[in-house]
Amino acid sequence: MTVHFFGKLADSISRRIDFDLAAPCTVGELRAQLDRAFPGAGLADQRVRACVAGAIVGDDTLLPPGEAVEILAPVSGG
Amino acid sequence: MRCSVRLEHERLDPERELRELISSSLGAGAVVSFVGLARPLGEQGAVEALVLDHHPVLTEQSMSAITDEALDRFEVRHIRVVHRYGAIAPGEAIVFAGAASEHRRAAFEAADFLMDRLKTDAVFWKREEGPEGRRWIEPSDADYAARDRWES
Numbered sequence: 001m002t003v004h005f006f007g008k009l010a011d012s013i014s015r016r017i018d019f020d021l022a023a024p025c026t027v028g029e030l031r032a033q034l035d036r037a038f039p040g041a042g043l044a045d046q047r048v049r050a051c052v053a054g055a056i057v058g059d060d061t062l063l064p065p066g067e068a069v070e071i072l073a074p075v076s077g078g
Numbered sequence: 079m080r081c082s083v084r085l086e087h088e089r090l091d092p093e094r095e096l097r098e099l100i101s102s103s104l105g106a107g108a109v110v111s112f113v114g115l116a117r118p119l120g121e122q123g124a125v126e127a128l129v130l131d132h133h134p135v136l137t138e139q140s141m142s143a144i145t146d147e148a149l150d151r152f153e154v155r156h157i158r159v160v161h162r163y164g165a166i167a168p169g170e171a172i173v174f175a176g177a178a179s180e181h182r183r184a185a186f187e188a189a190d191f192l193m194d195r196l197k198t199d200a201v202f203w204k205r206e207e208g209p210e211g212r213r214w215i216e217p218s219d220a221d222y223a224a225r226d227r228w229e230s
Contacts (some may be wrong), residue, residue: 006131007203008214054135072133076172077217078114078141078161078200 001063003034007073009048012033021063027052028059030069047074082158085132090162095174099158103178106155110185111176112193118168119229120206120215125168129212131203132163144192151228152188154179157168159192163202194224200213 003019019034026052033036035043042048050057065070081216082102092113100109116128145157156178166172174195198217205214 005114006133008205010131011212011214037159038142040096051136052134056136072135072136072201073214075144075201076130076204077198078130078196078202 001030001066002068003030004068004070005073006070007075009042009071009073013038024065025063026059027057027061027063027069030063031059031071034071041075043071045074048072080156081142081145082156082160083138083145084160085138085141086162087161089173090160090171092171092174094174095158095160097177099156099178102136102158103156105180106185107180108182108185108191109176109178110182111174112189113171113191114173116135116166116168116170116172116173117197119140120208120213122206124210125128125206125208127165127207128172129165129205129207130161130163130172133201137161137163137194137201138197141196142217144195147195148177148188151191152177152179153181153184154188157188157192159196160197161200161202163186164168165207191228194221197221 001019001021005013006015047073052067094112145159154177158176160174162172175192177185179185198221205212
């Protein structure tokens with residue numbers, strides 16, 4: 001699965017990674033797996049949001065196979 | 079069109095934006111505008127560039143949601159918001175926010191509201207870059223307090 005990161009998460013991890021998922025999972029499960037893979041990167045922050053196909057999605061959302069996911073650091077505002 | 083929202087990468091010319099807002103506001107009695115500029119000094123000293131990352135969909139959506147709310151809340155005829163993204167040098171304009179209304183109070187309030195909401199809720203990630211390195215910026219307590227003034 002392709003995961004894009006925005007904001008300071010792009011600094012601490014990368015702008016884009018290919019992440020192997022063992023099985024279909026929810027957004028929350030993906031976030032937990034990413035947090036284990038990149039401890040201390042800031043993924044556990046409750047203000048971090050996930051976006052799929054241009055829409056913010058909650059932790060309960062099942063990730064469609066093959067769909068890219070964007071993980072958004074807390075926004076700075078304009 | 080009552081609302082104009084735009085992202086700009088290379089350049090933002092506040093004078094041109096103000097002219098455009100005025101010319102599209104026939105019948106209005108007041109135009110109020112705000113221009114935000116990149117500061118030469120940050121918390122860690124000299125700033126060589128303010129860099130704003132944006133999202134290809136969510137950033138403009140967030141700006142439109144804010145301007146739509148301003149149109150609903152205030153008796154304004156037109157709103158114009160233009161925001162830079164990418165690397166912005168000190169002294170350059172980051173944002174133009176303007177409102178036109180029949181009477182001045184609504185335009186003042188709408189411009190104030192637009193900036194308070196943009197400062198906290200617009201989908202940007204910004205950092206200062208300078209000789210001391212880079213520093214990511216989040217809204218301050220004062221920014222959140224300013225936004226919360228409108229929560230009623």
